[in-house]
Amino acid sequence: MNRPKRMLVENIAWARETADSDHAFFPRLAEGQSPRVLWIGCSDSRVPAETVTNANPGDLFVHRNIANLFSPADDNVMSVLEYAVRVLKVDDIIVCGHYGCGGVRASLLPASPDLPHVNRRIAPLCALAQRHRGELERVADADERVNRLAELSVLEQVRALRETPLVRDANAPPRVHGWIFGLHDGRIKVLATGYPDDQPVLFEPEPALETAGR
Structure with missing residues (x-):
């Protein structure tokens, strides 16, 4: 079959x-539909939004693209954002990247002539890598360098979203969060939360309840 x-x-x-x-x-x-969350994630097949958050159909309004990038010049993502904020009136926007991202890795390598559309898509990532070149060069391991750039990219998308008039000037501005997913363990790490303290948090599972009689 x-x-x-x-x-x-x-x-x-x-x-x-x-x-x-x-x-x-x-x-x-x-x-x-009445989802309360807009999810902006990577197109990578290993990071399906509903699966990794144990969500049901109808829980998330989802936009995915290579390397979970946000750009006000991209009508695709802007139309999704506009509908989510002005029509669905979501409470939260989550940008979720992931470690081991192929789009992020490609931004650290010479451009491939066979992938012109991908090259244009990740151009902002290449520029971000240049801005953080000093920090990235101090990371000796190539995989760790990719992972650090993936984190920096999530934070950059969060910053851009928070500064976008659609979000910033909304009657009830949604909170914008930055998360990153670990392919190695399936866990999500919080890089930026939309709450006032804005402290990175790695959520731990609740301890199992003891059974009666123990």
Whole structure:
């Protein structure tokens, strides 16, 4: 069975299982969307927003592109942002990058003549790498250098979003957060939170409740 056919078969199974467990799920979904979060993430197949946050359909308004970049000159991301802020009135915007990002790695290498569209897309990343050249050159390990630039990029997208009039001048400006996902352990690290203290936090799971009688 080819891959698209397998996906269709899996869809049938998922739809049946979901409807069996919650008869109102699809009628509720068809009524409309009211997500409270806009997620701007990377197109990388290993970082699906709903999966890594254990979210359901309808929970997140999602925009993904190579290297989770935001640019006011990009009508695609700006239309998503405009709809999220002015129509959906989301409370939070999350920029989520990930370690081991191929787009970030490419920005540290010579441009490939076979990937002109990718080259244009990651041009801001190349410029960011130049601005932080001194710091990055002090990181001896190539993979760690990529990961540090991935962090710096998330923070840069957060800064740009916070300064965008659509966000800054909204009646109730959404909080803008910067997260990064670890492919090695599946954990999300908070680089910037939209709350006033703005302190990086790595959230730890709640301790397991002791069973009765212990």
